Amino acid sequence: MKQAFLAGSIVAALGLLSPAAQAVPWERGFVISDYVFGFHYGGRPDFIKEGRIEPGIDCPTGSTKNFTYDDGSFYEAFKLQPWRTEEEIKLIMDPPGTDVNNYLMIRSWVNRRAMGYRGYAKGIGTYVNPFAAADPGQPEVTGIISEGFDLDNNPETGGFTSPDGQKGIDNALYRAWGCARPYRGETATLNKRATSQMLEGLYTAVIRLRGVQDPMNDSDVTLEIGYSPDKIQKDVNAGVARNYSYRLFNGTMYSKVKATIKNGVVETEIVDVLHAPTYGWFANQIVDGAFHKGRIRFTIDAKGAIAGHIGGYRDWRDVYAANTFGQDGAQQDNREHKDSVALYHALIRHADGLRDPQTRRKMGISTAYRFSAVPAQIVEPLTPITVEWPGNRQNDVESGKIIRAAFVKAIWTRAIQELPWQTGEAVYPGLERVIFDLPNGVDLWKMLDRPRNPNEPDWYKEWAEQKEAEKKGIVLRRRGFDDSSRTATGNGTN
Amino acid sequence: MTKRIYAAALAVSMVAVAHGATAAEAQRPDPKVPLAADHPRPAPNEIVSVPAAAPGVFSARKEKGGTRLVVKGRKFTSRAAIENYLAYRAAEEIIAQDGEWFMFVESRQPGDGAPALTVDAQLRSFSFRMPNFRPVWRYKTVGSGDWQTWSPFSGAAFFGNGIDPATVAEYEVTATIVPGKGLMNGRDPLAFHAIAVSDFLVNQVAPPQ
Numbered sequence: 001m002k003q004a005f006l007a008g009s010i011v012a013a014l015g016l017l018s019p020a021a022q023a024v025p026w027e028r029g030f031v032i033s034d035y036v037f038g039f040h041y042g043g044r045p046d047f048i049k050e051g052r053i054e055p056g057i058d059c060p061t062g063s064t065k066n067f068t069y070d071d072g073s074f075y076e077a078f079k080l081q082p083w084r085t086e087e088e089i090k091l092i093m094d095p096p097g098t099d100v101n102n103y104l105m106i107r108s109w110v111n112r113r114a115m116g117y118r119g120y121a122k123g124i125g126t127y128v129n130p131f132a133a134a135d136p137g138q139p140e141v142t143g144i145i146s147e148g149f150d151l152d153n154n155p156e157t158g159g160f161t162s163p164d165g166q167k168g169i170d171n172a173l174y175r176a177w178g179c180a181r182p183y184r185g186e187t188a189t190l191n192k193r194a195t196s197q198m199l200e201g202l203y204t205a206v207i208r209l210r211g212v213q214d215p216m217n218d219s220d221v222t223l224e225i226g227y228s229p230d231k232i233q234k235d236v237n238a239g240v241a242r243n244y245s246y247r248l249f250n251g252t253m254y255s256k257v258k259a260t261i262k263n264g265v266v267e268t269e270i271v272d273v274l275h276a277p278t279y280g281w282f283a284n285q286i287v288d289g290a291f292h293k294g295r296i297r298f299t300i301d302a303k304g305a306i307a308g309h310i311g312g313y314r315d316w317r318d319v320y321a322a323n324t325f326g327q328d329g330a331q332q333d334n335r336e337h338k339d340s341v342a343l344y345h346a347l348i349r350h351a352d353g354l355r356d357p358q359t360r361r362k363m364g365i366s367t368a369y370r371f372s373a374v375p376a377q378i379v380e381p382l383t384p385i386t387v388e389w390p391g392n393r394q395n396d397v398e399s400g401k402i403i404r405a406a407f408v409k410a411i412w413t414r415a416i417q418e419l420p421w422q423t424g425e426a427v428y429p430g431l432e433r434v435i436f437d438l439p440n441g442v443d444l445w446k447m448l449d450r451p452r453n454p455n456e457p458d459w460y461k462e463w464a465e466q467k468e469a470e471k472k473g474i475v476l477r478r479r480g481f482d483d484s485s486r487t488a489t490g491n492g493t494n
Numbered sequence: 495m496t497k498r499i500y501a502a503a504l505a506v507s508m509v510a511v512a513h514g515a516t517a518a519e520a521q522r523p524d525p526k527v528p529l530a531a532d533h534p535r536p537a538p539n540e541i542v543s544v545p546a547a548a549p550g551v552f553s554a555r556k557e558k559g560g561t562r563l564v565v566k567g568r569k570f571t572s573r574a575a576i577e578n579y580l581a582y583r584a585a586e587e588i589i590a591q592d593g594e595w596f597m598f599v600e601s602r603q604p605g606d607g608a609p610a611l612t613v614d615a616q617l618r619s620f621s622f623r624m625p626n627f628r629p630v631w632r633y634k635t636v637g638s639g640d641w642q643t644w645s646p647f648s649g650a651a652f653f654g655n656g657i658d659p660a661t662v663a664e665y666e667v668t669a670t671i672v673p674g675k676g677l678m679n680g681r682d683p684l685a686f687h688a689i690a691v692s693d694f695l696v697n698q699v700a701p702p703q
Binding site for chain 2: 250287405
């Protein structure tokens with residue numbers, strides 16, 4: 001008994017000296033501070049041409065500039081509808097009444113109504129039924145360098161080489177959308193907007209690593225990624241403050257996977273579907289990325305911050321929906337100088353994964369999202385938590401659900417779907433608030449007409465009553481002119 | 495402040511976990527936005543398709559240089575309607591062969607006056623440009639036994655020879671396509687993505703008669 005105890009003590013003592021016994025469980029947490037598409041910008045940083053269209057080895061003709069007034073892009077977009085006359089296009093682009101108050105705003109509404117109905121026939125909502133519109137064309141990335149992963153483990157496919165020389169990088173989304181202005185280069189407006197919204201509290205994404213060896217070299221690591229309901233804490237420089245604590249929500253945007261760390265480079269296993277938050281600037285865009293053949297790779301720097309990529313094949317319908325339905329498609333295209341119809345067709349052309357066995361269509365597109373993150377404490381929730389949207393963002397979510405459902409049905413069935421009236425996608429009734437201020441407003445409104453909501457009022461009559469009341473100093477609250485007229489306002493401010 | 499709160503929360507949570515509470519128990523229902531794949535597949539009868547054509551209306555034959563597609567009919571409706579139907583069938587033919595796109599082969603003849611197509615000046619890529627799908631026609635008019643031809647590359651207007659389209663008694667519209675698979679060169683003005691073409695036209699076409 002005594003001998004056995006001694007032997008056991010010796011073994012135990014030896015065990016303390018062995019590498020396994022030296023293992024000390026460790027944990028590191030991070031809060032994501034920057035999160036965008038992994039699009040490799042090929043322009044020259046010192047090249048300035050109106051600050052927005054610089055060419056580069058990625059995009060020889062620079063970024064897209066759809067729906068700008070100075071280059072005919074509005075005309076090109078409307079010319080694709082065979083049912084529009086030249087005269088109608090002219091009226092849409094330059095409606096008479098330049099001396100009317102808020103003319104530019106009214107013109108924008110007119111443009112947007114027309115942009116929202118660009119199908120092969122009148123009355124077809126463009127963004128919910130993008131397949132029914134002629135392709136306006138989208139420049140593709142022609143460069144050969146891309147961020148991302150060799151998702152199919154085949155160096156002969158994908159057509160890109162990573163910045164560090166790996167061949168076979170699959171990032172078809174970059175090839176398809178890499179020249180789109182809001183996602184390209186230093187002036188990527190929607191990337192900036194998404195980051196800004198994240199820092200202002202729209203959403204928070206966190207990562208937690210747990211290992212048993214060394215935080216910089218460990219062959220047995222568990223990585224968790226997910227959403228946190230806790231708003232990002234900023235430092236005095238408006239950056240993301242380090243070492244604050246965030247709860248991790250184990251919901252649909254959560255994954256727990258195995259990983260390894262070699263000299264500070266963290267690489268996860270490849271999983272069938274990696275669930276993680278995607279990025280966006282409206283609540284309805286913050287959804288599960290569902291990266292098929294998903295993986296994460298990042299590097300830990302000397303100060304403990306991390307930078308890297310999440311990659312996999314995403315269902316292109318989700319990618320399209322997030323890009324298009326944050327607000328109504330026309331509002332976003334008009335402001336960001338992109339054309340979601342062109343981007344839809346680019347997705348169709350570049351889809352390279354998730355082949356549907358029934359339809360034989362490729363429903364996935366290879367992609368990588370770039371992120372950086374700073375150290376944080378990731379903690380377990382003590383009380384029940386969920387996904388929480390600030391302010392009235394739940395309206396965005398409800399609206400997004402309705403529009404996405406209509407869009408998905410359109411894609412599945414190829415049947416033209418009506419625009420959901422309770423959302424902003426119909427560009428309604430915002431236009432009706434203002435168009436009759438124009439001298440030919442009634443005619444223009446009729447020309448721009450769209451399928452009628454059976455319950456909608458006589459807009460002109462209400463406008464006339466409002467004008468009459470205003471003359472007497474009375475302000476009427478008109479039906480449908482306030483957000484309470486919809487069950488879900490959401491996407492936009494129509 | 496937050497840091498202090500959650501430092502305390504971390505300590506409490508460790509106690510909570512030690513007492514058997516789990517992270518899963520601290521979750522409320524996830525108010526997720528459904529992904530595309532979460533939506534139910536439509537029933538087969540909800541999916542739009544084009545009715546089958548009568549026998550002899552459409553034919554496809556592999557030849558040297560591509561697949562030759564022909565649409566025949568006796569009732570002329572409009573050039574666009576008939577050519578769109580041919581384009582739709584071309585796309586469906588490609589999809590049925592597990593292809594992804596096709597190149598339209600122009601039937602240009604020496605002396606044709608139609609200008610050659612060029613790459614888009616802005617180097618844009620397209621899924622299709624329907625005006626570039628230009629099949630060749632031949633037709634007979636009522637009371638005439640002779641076939642007459644019309645080529646879109648000739649430079650002559652469609653029925654510019656004075657013939658009333660209402661007198662067309664029989665026609666054949668022919669196109670040759672070369673199927674392709676993999677990444678399509680969308681800059682090529684003659685490239686057509688089969689799914690995009692099919693989806694664009696499925697609600698617009700009907701079999702000619």
